[in-house]
Amino acid sequence: MCKNKMNQLFEDQKSVHVLYSYNESENYIKQIVSYIQDGILSGDCIILIENDRLYPLIHNELKTLLTTDQMKMIHRINNFDFYYSSGSYHPPAIHDYFNKTVQPYLEK
Template sequence: MKTKLHELLLGNKSAHLLYAFNSMDNYMKTVVRYILDGIAKDQSIILIENEKYLPFVMRELKIHLTDNELEKIHIVNNFDFYFSTGSYHPPAILGHIEKMYKPLLDQNKSIRTWTHVEWSTIEGPLAIVEELEKVVDKLSADLGLTIMCAYEEEGMPESLRLSLLRTHKFILNDDGVDYSDYYDMENIIEI
């Protein structure tokens, strides 16, 4: 049963969502709408995005938000975030996550994250993506976080697609949000 993202997030303290996108135009509209909805709920936003898309996203957000609201958005370059060690390395990524979230959680802030994962740049086995997504799913549930993981669907290997469906309880597309039929909560890795 499809629902609207806004309705889903109202009823859940935490959510780990997959957004497999095909259109960059829809992607831009979705990321902006997701952030605006979070700001309207007085959430702090962590935006992990490609630097070439940031100017477009920020231009749209500046139309709708005050300077004080814009200060609630914490921007991280997705390449620096995922590849700071020179490769996609889950322990280093988890270190970044801890540094980003801890100050906000210490202030009892509600946090909404958008992360653009550019899987096509990952060298090595794509199984490491599933390993990290399992940990992020547990983190989301334990800390009450809303985390949207955006992956470009074009050319995505079937093994990665199935891995993402197993590690994300909710799937977002242009028609709304649905539950993943493949989600396996028993398979989540302890932090």
């Protein structure tokens, strides 16, 4: 999906769960950093569901682009913990876990 279509989706929906499939981690990191930066600059809170291998690379890149206060708007969840919170990949459990995770941010 091109960036303009993604941005339109986010404007229309406001709260979107994105599963981004990729073949090259370098391109993925560039895309996710751009997406997060655009969201933060728009005043959005970001919940990033990412693995332990890629998150440090994403985090380090974001630190060069965002202020300390902007970095506080990014909340990371380990993808394994998120998708297997019930012990197996079970969509209703994932949905419940997501709602519990997001609720404190919605209240703020």
